[in-house]
Amino acid sequence: MTAKTIERPAPSGTATPPRRRRRPRGEGLSTVLIHLELVLVAAVVIFPLLWVVGASLSPGDGLGEVSPFPSEATVDHYVNLFTETAYGRWYLNSLYVAVLNMAGSVVLAAVCGFVFSRVKFKGRKAGLLSILILQMFPAFLAAIAVYMLFLNFGLLDSLTGLALVSIAGALPYNIWLMKGYTDNLPASLDEAAAIDGAGRLTIFVKIILPLMRPMLTFVAITQFTLPWMDFILPRLVLQSADKQTVALGLFNMISSEYANSYTTFAAGAVVLALPITILYIVLQRYLVTGASAGAEKG
Incomplete structure (x- = not known):
């Protein structure tokens, strides 16, 4: 005769280990593609910003030797922006x-x-x-x-x-x-x-x-x-x-036929972006709080 196996209940106080959820087929590939897309979008957005910041820190006035990571960084353009222009x-x-x-x-x-x-x-x-x-x-x-x-x-x-x-x-x-x-x-x-x-x-x-x-x-x-x-x-x-x-002033700075203060223009563009960035950082918590409240209400 074959003995029947009797399943005994787990002792009280012993946690039952959770079952591992099987990932659907293709979920790992879709996650990789999503992250790859986000990286590409971030690169497209960040590279022009790095280029403008690098131009504002590059020596000289022209754009011929500008790079996102200048070897000889300088802040002279920021100083000239406030001392030599209005x-x-x-x-x-x-x-x-x-x-x-x-x-x-x-x-x-x-x-x-x-x-x-x-x-x-x-x-x-x-x-x-x-x-x-x-x-x-x-x-x-x-x-x-x-x-x-x-x-x-x-x-x-x-x-x-x-x-x-x-x-x-x-x-x-x-x-x-x-x-x-x-x-x-x-x-x-x-x-x-x-x-x-x-x-x-x-x-x-x-x-x-x-x-x-x-x-x-x-x-x-x-x-x-x-x-x-x-x-x-x-x-x-x-x-x-x-x-x-600022938009008019920066345009007039480089609109002349003989004007070549492009690196100073880049410095002005960087300083121009600071208030918007600060305002968004200060106020973004209200946007996040409002979205969370709406989700909880729904």
């Missing part, structure tokens, strides 16, 4: 326009997005349709109209006027962006606050606005970046040398 003035002008554009865009986008999403009023659909139509046209098509408006209202050669037109140009997109985000917030929050006696302003400031933080952060970063890098609009409305932005 780069500091250009930098402050660009910073003023970018900060004003960022602040105005965030405030108007938040308020208008809340109003179009939560408030029912006459002409709401017509207003949204008008904003959508305005969003379809490129900004440069309104160049002549912007110039005439600036001329009639005395805003030519004004940094504040440049910031105002930048805010207005990006407002349709920002309104639709904030409206779509606010539509996904539960209306029960508004109803519960209204039952407790809160008005629309209180609901917006204390309930909806904190929930808008991730999208407001995105708007702040993009609206700081756009005028910081813009060239066409400042070229159109700014005329004085002391009102030039």
Whole structure:
């Protein structure tokens, strides 16, 4: 007779070893391909940055002997940038326009997005349709109209006027962006606050606005970046040398037929990227927190 094997239960307190999950066939190959793709994309993005930084540290003015890793690095171009040009003035002008554009865009986008999403009023659909139509046209098509408006209202050669037109140009997109985000917030929050006696302003400031933080952060970063890098609009409305932005100043530095300060231009481009990098590092935690909160809520 064959003895039957009796399986005894594991003693209490003894952990059962987990079973190893078998990897599907081809999963290892797909992982390798994904990592290879990421490495290639990173190389394509990082190499131009290394080349610009290397050019800013290379001796001389031409680009003939520039390399990402110069053998004789120097910071003379950064020193010349602030001592022999008006780069500091250009930098402050660009910073003023970018900060004003960022602040105005965030405030108007938040308020208008809340109003179009939560408030029912006459002409709401017509207003949204008008904003959508305005969003379809490129900004440069309104160049002549912007110039005439600036001329009639005395805003030519004004940094504040440049910031105002930048805010207005990006407002349709920002309104639709904030409206779509606010539509996904539960209306029960508004109803519960209204039952407790809160008005629309209180609901917006204390309930909806904190929930808008991730999208407001995105708007702040993009609206700081756009005028910081813009060239066409400042070229159109700014005329004085002391009102030039960084984009105009750097362009004039190398636009002359006999100009060859390309390494100094590269140094200016590196310094130009610093505020955007710092702003993203400071604000990225709000983007990550907002994405995580949305995932947990879903």
